[in-house]
Each structure stands twice: as structure tokens, then as C-alpha cells.
Amino acid sequence: MAPTPSFHPTSFVYPDDFRAQWHPTNPDLACVANAVSLLMPYAEPYVVRSVKATIDRLDDPLQSEARAYVRQEGQHHAQHRRFNDLVVERFPTLRHNERAMAWTYRWLEQRTSTGFGVAFAAGFETVAYAAARWVEARRSTLLTGADPVARDLFLWHLAEEVEHKSVAHDVHEALEGGRVRYLGAMTLSAMLLGFFAFLNALTILVVTGRILNPFAHLRLLWWSITFLFELVPAMVISALPGHHPSDLVDPLFYSQWLAQQRDSH
Ligand SMILES: [Fe+2]
Numbered sequence: 001m002a003p004t005p006s007f008h009p010t011s012f013v014y015p016d017d018f019r020a021q022w023h024p025t026n027p028d029l030a031c032v033a034n035a036v037s038l039l040m041p042y043a044e045p046y047v048v049r050s051v052k053a054t055i056d057r058l059d060d061p062l063q064s065e066a067r068a069y070v071r072q073e074g075q076h077h078a079q080h081r082r083f084n085d086l087v088v089e090r091f092p093t094l095r096h097n098e099r100a101m102a103w104t105y106r107w108l109e110q111r112t113s114t115g116f117g118v119a120f121a122a123g124f125e126t127v128a129y130a131a132a133r134w135v136e137a138r139r140s141t142l143l144t145g146a147d148p149v150a151r152d153l154f155l156w157h158l159a160e161e162v163e164h165k166s167v168a169h170d171v172h173e174a175l176e177g178g179r180v181r182y183l184g185a186m187t188l189s190a191m192l193l194g195f196f197a198f199l200n201a202l203t204i205l206v207v208t209g210r211i212l213n214p215f216a217h218l219r220l221l222w223w224s225i226t227f228l229f230e231l232v233p234a235m236v237i238s239a240l241p242g243h244h245p246s247d248l249v250d251p252l253f254y255s256q257w258l259a260q261q262r263d264s265h
Pocket residue numbers: 044072073076077157161
């Protein structure tokens with residue numbers, strides 16, 4: 001499905017006493033979600049600028065879809081920036097991680113071609129789609145009891161990731177980027193996300209003291225394993241010749257949730 005404009009993202013208003021550990025009954029979920037959120041203001045701008053740089057070379061309808069994609073992704077990392085500021089204010093050690101992420105994605109952008117950046121964006125979308133599927137399958141257990149604003153930020157982002165899952169792939173194909181480049185860029189994209197999400201989660205576990213809790217370790221290990229079972233098949237299938245992201249079935253929950261939000265705003 002072609003992406004449509006984001007619903008009013010300014011509706012993410014956090015209370016003055018917003019807690020960075022926004023899931024009282026499932027603090028490890030907040031830890032992992034925060035760890036991934038911290039990446040967004042660094043990974044997504046690279047993806048956005050890569051696709052944006054190609055827009056003039058695209059024909060409609062892909063050109064319009066790419067413009068909508070850039071707008072959606074731009075809103076995502078802007079909203080995560082606002083959210084992350086609250087998290088980093090609570091856990092200032094994370095500023096070191098932010099510097100490392102900023103340096104890494106800046107280095108990547110300076111050293112690679114636009115074509116590689118678009119392949120990276122297409123791979124990034126595959127990872128995001130796997131994350132959306134993983135969350136959707138566990139949404140009632142994971143999200144019950146969560147702070148509603150933080151919960152909606154993540155659901156909104158995942159829902160729009162599912163909605164625009166094909167756009168970067170189609171841009172990559174239009175530029176004749178090829179499967180080998182896609183495979184390399186997707187692997188790098190997934191490895192960087194995995195590495196920094198791990199580093200951020202570890203930092204949060206240390207500063208909150210949950211590093212001493214064996215159940216936190218077991219939970220995070222289980223989530224990592226089950227996520228890999230979602231991610232690896234999606235990556236393999238997406239690298240096959242002739243594959244199109246629309247071949248993958250969308251979890252219905254997100255389109256319904258997004259339609260509800262857009263109707264009510
Ligand atoms: Fe996004």
C-alpha cells in the first residue's frame with residue numbers, strides 16, 4: 001500500500017512526570033523499545049537522505065510514493081528525538097551511545113554512494129517489517145499496562161513501517177541496484193541495528209540496576225531468539241530474485257489501528 005501522510009504526530013504529548021521506564025509491569029520491554037528508539041534519529045536520517053537524493057530520477061507513481069515515504073520517515077525520527085530527549089535526560093550515560101551512533105551513520109553516509117544508501121534503506125525496511133511482525137504477535141502481552149503515549153509512538157511507527165514497506169525496495173529496483181548490493185546493505189543495516197540496540201539496552205540495564213536481575217537476562221535472550229526467527233527468514237526471502245515486499249502478508253492489526261488513529265485526529 002502507498003504511504004499516506006502521518007496522522008498528527010504532535011499528539012504525542014508526554015506528561016511532566018513521564019517515566020523513561022514507561023512500562024511499570026514490563027520494564028524490560030521499555031528497555032528494549034528505548035534501546036531501539038535511541039537509534040532512530042541517527043539511522044533514519046541516513047535512509048531518508050538516500051531516498052530523497054533519488055526523487056528527481058523517479059517517475060510517478062513511485063516519485064509520489066518516495067516523497068510520502070520521506071515525509072513519514074522524517075516524522076518518525078523527529079518524534080523519536082523528542083521521546084529520546086526524555087529518556088536521555090533520565091539516563092545521561094546514553095549520550096555516549098548517541099555520539100557513537102551519530103558518528104557511525106555519518107561515516108557511512110560520507111563513505112557510501114546514494115545507490116548503497118537506497119539499498120540500505122530497503123534492507124532497513126525489511127528489518128522494520130520483521131520488528132512489526134514480532135511486536136504484533138505479542139502485542140497484548142507486551143503492551144498491556146504500558147504508558148499510552150509511549151505505546152502509541154511505537155505502534156504508530158511500526159504501523160507506518162508496514163504501510164510503506166515496499167517503497168525503498170521499489171526505488172532500489174528503479175535504480176537497478178541489484179540483489180548483491182541489497183544483500184550487503186541489508187546485512188549491514190541489520191548488524192548495526194542489532195549492535196547498537198544491544199549496546200543501548202545493556203547501558204539501560206546497567207544504569208537501572210536490572211543488569212543484576214537474572215529474569216531480565218532471560219527475557220531479553222528469549223526476545224532476541226524469537227526476533228531472529230522472525231528476522232532471518234524475512235531477510236532471506238527478501239534477497240531472493242523476483243521477491244517483492246508486497247509478497248509478505250501485512251499484519252492486519254496495524255492498518256486497522258492506523259485507520260482508527262487517522263479517523264480520530
Ligand atoms: Fe521509520
